[in-house]
Amino acid sequence: MSRYLNSFHKNLLPYTPGEQPVDMQYVKLNTNESPFPPSDKVIHAVNAAEISKLNLYSDPECTNLVKRFASLYNVKTENILFGNGSDEILQYCFYSFCGEDKKAVFADITYGFYSVFADLFHIPVEIIPLNDDYTLPTDKFKNANGTVFIANPNAPTGLALTKNEIIEILESNKDDVVVIDEAYVDFGAESVVDLIDTYNNLIVVQTFSKSRSYAGGRLGMCFADKELINDMKMIKYSLNPYNIDRLSMAAGIAAADDDAYYKKNAAVIIQNRQWLTNELTALGFNILPSCANFIFAEHPQYDGKELYLQLKERGVLVRHFDKDRICNFNRITIGTMDQLQILVDTIKAIFKEQDN
Amino acid sequence: MSRYLNSFHKNLLPYTPGEQPVDMQYVKLNTNESPFPPSDKVIHAVNAAEISKLNLYSDPECTNLVKRFASLYNVKTENILFGNGSDEILQYCFYSFCGEDKKAVFADITYGFYSVFADLFHIPVEIIPLNDDYTLPTDKFKNANGTVFIANPNAPTGLALTKNEIIEILESNKDDVVVIDEAYVDFGAESVVDLIDTYNNLIVVQTFSKSRSYAGGRLGMCFADKELINDMKMIKYSLNPYNIDRLSMAAGIAAADDDAYYKKNAAVIIQNRQWLTNELTALGFNILPSCANFIFAEHPQYDGKELYLQLKERGVLVRHFDKDRICNFNRITIGTMDQLQILVDTIKAIFKEQDN
Numbered sequence: 001m002s003r004y005l006n007s008f009h010k011n012l013l014p015y016t017p018g019e020q021p022v023d024m025q026y027v028k029l030n031t032n033e034s035p036f037p038p039s040d041k042v043i044h045a046v047n048a049a050e051i052s053k054l055n056l057y058s059d060p061e062c063t064n065l066v067k068r069f070a071s072l073y074n075v076k077t078e079n080i081l082f083g084n085g086s087d088e089i090l091q092y093c094f095y096s097f098c099g100e101d102k103k104a105v106f107a108d109i110t111y112g113f114y115s116v117f118a119d120l121f122h123i124p125v126e127i128i129p130l131n132d133d134y135t136l137p138t139d140k141f142k143n144a145n146g147t148v149f150i151a152n153p154n155a156p157t158g159l160a161l162t163k164n165e166i167i168e169i170l171e172s173n174k175d176d177v178v179v180i181d182e183a184y185v186d187f188g189a190e191s192v193v194d195l196i197d198t199y200n201n202l203i204v205v206q207t208f209s210k211s212r213s214y215a216g217g218r219l220g221m222c223f224a225d226k227e228l229i230n231d232m233k234m235i236k237y238s239l240n241p242y243n244i245d246r247l248s249m250a251a252g253i254a255a256a257d258d259d260a261y262y263k264k265n266a267a268v269i270i271q272n273r274q275w276l277t278n279e280l281t282a283l284g285f286n287i288l289p290s291c292a293n294f295i296f297a298e299h300p301q302y303d304g305k306e307l308y309l310q311l312k313e314r315g316v317l318v319r320h321f322d323k324d325r326i327c328n329f330n331r332i333t334i335g336t337m338d339q340l341q342i343l344v345d346t347i348k349a350i351f352k353e354q355d356n
Numbered sequence: 357m358s359r360y361l362n363s364f365h366k367n368l369l370p371y372t373p374g375e376q377p378v379d380m381q382y383v384k385l386n387t388n389e390s391p392f393p394p395s396d397k398v399i400h401a402v403n404a405a406e407i408s409k410l411n412l413y414s415d416p417e418c419t420n421l422v423k424r425f426a427s428l429y430n431v432k433t434e435n436i437l438f439g440n441g442s443d444e445i446l447q448y449c450f451y452s453f454c455g456e457d458k459k460a461v462f463a464d465i466t467y468g469f470y471s472v473f474a475d476l477f478h479i480p481v482e483i484i485p486l487n488d489d490y491t492l493p494t495d496k497f498k499n500a501n502g503t504v505f506i507a508n509p510n511a512p513t514g515l516a517l518t519k520n521e522i523i524e525i526l527e528s529n530k531d532d533v534v535v536i537d538e539a540y541v542d543f544g545a546e547s548v549v550d551l552i553d554t555y556n557n558l559i560v561v562q563t564f565s566k567s568r569s570y571a572g573g574r575l576g577m578c579f580a581d582k583e584l585i586n587d588m589k590m591i592k593y594s595l596n597p598y599n600i601d602r603l604s605m606a607a608g609i610a611a612a613d614d615d616a617y618y619k620k621n622a623a624v625i626i627q628n629r630q631w632l633t634n635e636l637t638a639l640g641f642n643i644l645p646s647c648a649n650f651i652f653a654e655h656p657q658y659d660g661k662e663l664y665l666q667l668k669e670r671g672v673l674v675r676h677f678d679k680d681r682i683c684n685f686n687r688i689t690i691g692t693m694d695q696l697q698i699l700v701d702t703i704k705a706i707f708k709e710q711d712n
Contacts, residue, residue: 037408043404056384098362242574
């Protein structure tokens with residue numbers, strides 16, 4: 001830290017993104033990307049004609065993109081806001097609806113960025129431990145007296161709440177905002193976007209980085225009551241009004257036009273997830289029942305961190321968290337069948353070596 | 357505002373971007389965009405192969421982009437940081453180096469976002485009035501005892517400081533960061549990037565939105581001592597690590613590879629600026645001597661706001677600021693000769709009508 005950094009930030013611990021090593025070509029199953037490219041419609045929409053217009057600013061209101069998704073999700077245009085990835089939307093949520101006098105409430109094991117945002121903005125937190133089986137103790141999120149952040153499905157566990165469980169949480173927190181982070185919802189959980197008309201305290205956050213194959217392009221969105229959207233817009237216009245670039249707007253619209261392609265890919269991921277779950281279960285792993293594009297797996301006889309390191313040495317990257325309660329687990333992104341076959345073969349080879 | 361918005365934000369006044377009306381096709385001279393498209397190299401670099409990889413996250417370190425610009429600007433890679441537009445870099449500067457105990461110091465008439473950031477983060481400010489001739493009172497920025505923000509050339513005046521004047525400000529503020537915002541530097545002002553090795557309190561901010569024809573793609577950067585860069589990186593990794601998308605990285609590298617194209621365009625803008633200055637001077641306008649891709653012009657006999665409205669009615673957009681001291685001025689972006697000819701003809705027609 002330089003001597004110029006404001007002392008407000010002296011204890012800051014930034015987010016650690018999944019590693020992106022460049023030393024060799026890995027089978028990369030560590031950052032929950034889609035193994036499928038964007039739709040051909042996206043590839044055609046981001047064309048020379050669009051690129052030639054990049055000298056002109058993008059539309060800060062994202063008018064056409066918002067219209068297209070309002071129609072796709074059957075909501076009003078006033079109920080949608082786009083961000084430079086869903087991380088930016090989450091940043092708006094923390095900065096808008098939490099503060100010195102309004103804590104953030106989230107689980108001990110969940111998306112790592114929640115605690116980073118709280119830390120960055122000096123927001124007090126209430127950390128609620130997951131149950132022993134890693135499910136979310138929904139009762140403890142009732143009458144939270146703070147802004148609630150729930151990833152559904154949760155990361156890195158992959159476990160999901162039902163819509164009814166979320167409704168109970170919404171009902172009991174009418175004086176507080178409840179943020180449901182649906183980054184992984186398209187892989188088998190139930191979305192609550194249709195509840196935004198009923199609950200004016202609900203914000204549903206989604207991303208293009210997972211099921212929509214657009215992690216490298218940066219696009220996220222949220223759905224909420226008009227008043228909450230306007231609050232976040234005020235923050236957006238105070239931070240970076242032109243946050244969405246022209247190409248992402250064109251790409252987003254084209255992605256909506258080819259929704260079937262992404263739904264088909266999600267179905268393949270769900271199928272591959274089942275295959276991998278069966279294979280690893282047969283090898284003795286305990287696997288949490290996942291509704292996401294990853295599984296969270298531990299083995300009673302093999303140390304989680306050691307397995308991660310051994311896999312990495314052999315060119316297969318998975319994500320390991322050096323964190324209490326979950327340090328024996330690895331989070332494995334569901335890739336193509338080819339990638340998963342390599343993973344399983346590599347794990348078998350590691351186990352065989354260790355058994356000798 | 358919803359009842360959920362944290363009271364911390366209740367007096368927030370967001371930035372107002374230049375209007376982007378969609379009611380008709382305008383000759384758009386209001387947001388200081390380049391009238392030239394990005395380089396052909398950019399158009400070729402952002403191709404189907406790159407777009408096909410958008411399912412994978414972008415490199416949060418921007419390794420290749422940073423390397424390319426380190427070489428172009430003859431600085432070390434550790435001295436560069438990229439942002440989603442220079443607005444994001446400025447946001448890092450305000451959030452990192454100002455705070456309750458460290459005010460921000462800037463001119464009364466300058467880039468409007470400085471006061472928005474200060475407002476957003478509740479940073480105390482010292483506002484220094486420009487001289488009567490709209491030049492910057494450099495002495496008042498010495499021993500500022502706060503973080504100094506200077507747009508050079510300044511916006512919306514177009515007036516620039518010399519390198520020596522900036523050195524004097526740097527010398528007298530060694531305990532404080534001095535941010536020189538060079539958004540418009542390529543149109544005739546002197547850059548101070550080469551001073552970052554001498555002054556470890558200097559941050560030079562640049563953008564791709566003006567001379568590099570990339571406003572709609574979002575790319576900005578800054579140059580500074582390694583320690584200041586690392587401070588800002590810590591903020592970046594706490595806000596949005598994947599802030600730069602894959603296509604902008606490819607585009608940025610291609611832009612560096614065709615630097616001559618952008619330099620040639622800047623020379624054309626300077627030439628067109630001289631032409632427009634001559635024409636409007638002949639019509640009786642007072643025009644501040646501009647080093648930017650816009651001019652700031654007022655007429656002793658015609659009201660500035662009225663002229664802006666009349667021009668808009670006739671399909672020509674310029675930027676008017678409803679603000680003390682400058683409300684008789686209009687900021688006019690330097691476009692192509694065709695655009696400027698339309699502007700001049702339209703002004704002549706307005707004057708003729710009013711004189712009758």
